Amino acid sequence: MLKEKIKQLAKQYAAEFIEVRHHLHANPELSYAEFKTSAFIQNKLMQLGIPFEVKATTGVVGLIKGKNPNSKVIALRADMDALPIQEENDVPYKSKNDGVMHACGHDVHTTCLLGAAKILNELKEEWEGTVKLIFQPGEEKNPGGASLMIKDGVLENPKPQSIFALHVHPVCHWVS
Amino acid sequence: MSMASADEIYISIKGKGGHAASPHLTADTVLIASHIVISLQQIVSRNNNPTNPTVLSITAINGGNTTNVIPGEIKLMGTFRAMNEEWRFKAHELIKKHVVQLAETMGATAEIKIDVGYPFVLNDEGLYKVARKNGEEYIGADNVETTELRMGAEDFGYYTHHIPGCFFRLGVGNIEKGIVSNVHTPTFNIDEQGIEIGMGVMAWMATS
Incomplete structure (x- = not known):
């Protein structure tokens, strides 16, 4: 069953992607200046053999085709910029960039999307349609990287039927 | 889960400053700014449909630096958030009208700029x-x-x-x-x- 295979691969690759997160966390970049982060993502996709395009300067859009690739297109989106905050965590992967920190979890979003890409790519004979991977810049600052990606055609060729995004939620139960 | 649209508000209230002991010879920009801060909440509480989530927060008041001078300018900043695009842009017009006309009524002038930010997240x-x-x-x-x-x-x-x-x-x-x-x-x-x-x-x- 596909779900069990996904779970198995997620477990198998978890340690690898925790390392990916450590790398991204240690090297945060501010909105619209995510050049090294973009290069890192492009490099990862290249290693996985997933074709991609660059959009809105630092954005990256990958495509994975499953069975019947024209039957449907689903987009998954992650943001990749950090905040102008000085990190106070005492961890081995603490931010190396003074005054810049992944304090909104965009390192985690990018990591999860790269991890999902590896899993989806490996199982592409077992699911239907096409998955569009959207790594976008500048979520934290107007005008918003999403608006630039849309202007640059991220929702065309192929046009997704729907789009999902994941965001970290720091508390176990919702408090407002 | 849905999230709100967010627009940035920048206001400058300009009037004839002067000696704090002679307010009748000035347009009191501090008092006018105070009225504007309070009046804007009326848009949220009276113009908005109460079932429609909306927030307007004035987050900065800047101007003046001593006790006996009424300053010639006060600057305000804030954020406006909503979950309905039609109401969002109607509210922008109401905010602008409140600010400009209130300042004018009280003898000053106001400039207002609303920077349009992200639309609300529409979870299908x-x-x-x-x-x-x-x-x-x-x-x-x-x-x-x-x-x-x-x-x-x-x-x-x-x-x-x-x-x-x-x-x-x-x-x-x-x-x-x-x-x-x-x-x-x-x-x-x-x-x-x-x-x-x-x-x-x-x-x-x-x-x-």
Whole structure:
């Protein structure tokens, strides 16, 4: 069953992607200046053999085709910029960039999307349609990287039927 | 979970400053600014339909630097948040009118600029159901909850006004391990066990 295979691969690759997160966390970049982060993502996709395009300067859009690739297109989106905050965590992967920190979890979003890409790519004979991977810049600052990606055609060729995004939620139960 | 649109408000109130002992020879920009700050809340409480989530917060008042001078200018800043595009832009016009006309009535002039930011996140009802079902299948119904509306903003909203979208959360806190800091703080961190779930759930969402 596909779900069990996904779970198995997620477990198998978890340690690898925790390392990916450590790398991204240690090297945060501010909105619209995510050049090294973009290069890192492009490099990862290249290693996985997933074709991609660059959009809105630092954005990256990958495509994975499953069975019947024209039957449907689903987009998954992650943001990749950090905040102008000085990190106070005492961890081995603490931010190396003074005054810049992944304090909104965009390192985690990018990591999860790269991890999902590896899993989806490996199982592409077992699911239907096409998955569009959207790594976008500048979520934290107007005008918003999403608006630039849309202007640059991220929702065309192929046009997704729907789009999902994941965001970290720091508390176990919702408090407002 | 839905999130709000967010627009930035910048106001400058200019009037004839002067000696604080002779207010009749001035236009008191401090008093006028105070009236404007209070009056703007009327838009939220009286013009808005009470069932429609809206926030207007004035977050900065700047001007003046001593006790006996009425300053010639006061600057205000703030944020306006909503979850309805029609109301959002109607409110912008009401805000501008309140500010400009109130200042004029009281003998000063006001300039106002509203920087339009992200639209609200429109979580598609059908996709929400799909996402919830997928989440329950992947990590069990006990581990999935529907979060409340939030007045924070997310530029994911842009996509959701073009195609159906769903924004979902991955729980990454862990009280037992002391991982409790909120986002946008210098001590924010995650329980990295969440990464295995996050990458798997994303893959599962895309295939089902």
